[in-house]
Amino acid sequence: MSRLAASAGGAVLVMGALQGTAAATPGSGVTGTIVAQRTVGGTDYVLREVVIAPGGTTGWHFHDGPLRGVVKRGTLTHNAADCSVDGIYRHGDVIVELAGAGYVHVGRNLGSTPVVLTVLYTLPHGSPLSRDAPNPGCDFQ
Template sequence: MRGATRGLIAGVAAAGMALMPAVADATPGSGVTAKILAQTTVGGKDYVLREITVAPGGTTGWHFHDGTLYASVKKGTLTHADFTCAIDGVYKTGAAFTEPSGPNHVHVGRNLDTLPLVLEVLYVNPAGSPLSEDAPNPGCPFQ
């Protein structure tokens, strides 16, 4: 019986992995660390406040959000690009910005400075949604 149970668990795990989306096309971030400062769920929405640090030369990787993101730059400079490869914002210490939701708003954030970038970010997502969804590079010459 133990062998049958183990076989069943292995089969379910293998089937689950086969159904997972491939991440070969995703552009993972590098040099990014984050810590959750606060979180709650109200009225079917998750509110998550995080502090995100991007090392010099680091990138968030291409991604989008299922909800709206509100951010402020605590330290450093964020260079932000959209899916057209256009730099749609250079945000310095004290600046605030928003990122709209959905896969039609793919973007990347980069720290092109020699000092760490520190952001304070509030995610307002549908309850249970991930904070961000990886996306492939839309053809831009940078990550």
């Protein structure tokens, strides 16, 4: 596992930008590439590069395990289920997302430069990278 964490270049973080099954708020303008993955005991560790195009969104979602990541490029606007901006993350910033349906959130690229994230997912074995959730009533995606 230490090799996997080191592969992140010391980066630990966020954006579970996997577009889930047909749900109320699918993402748009998001791509992801798995860099490395490993299962240790009952935990899946997935290192992924996530790119969010200008104007793109992850869609509302949550994760079954915590995420940690770092912003490699661009600016990520992160909103909580109460519609508040709970973080604006720029190059070099570390993002942490908590696990569970109580932590529904969305990541958006409101800028003109692609957002590039290195994300480490720490999930119960066999869990999807993210689970779609309905928009909690916010007037944006």
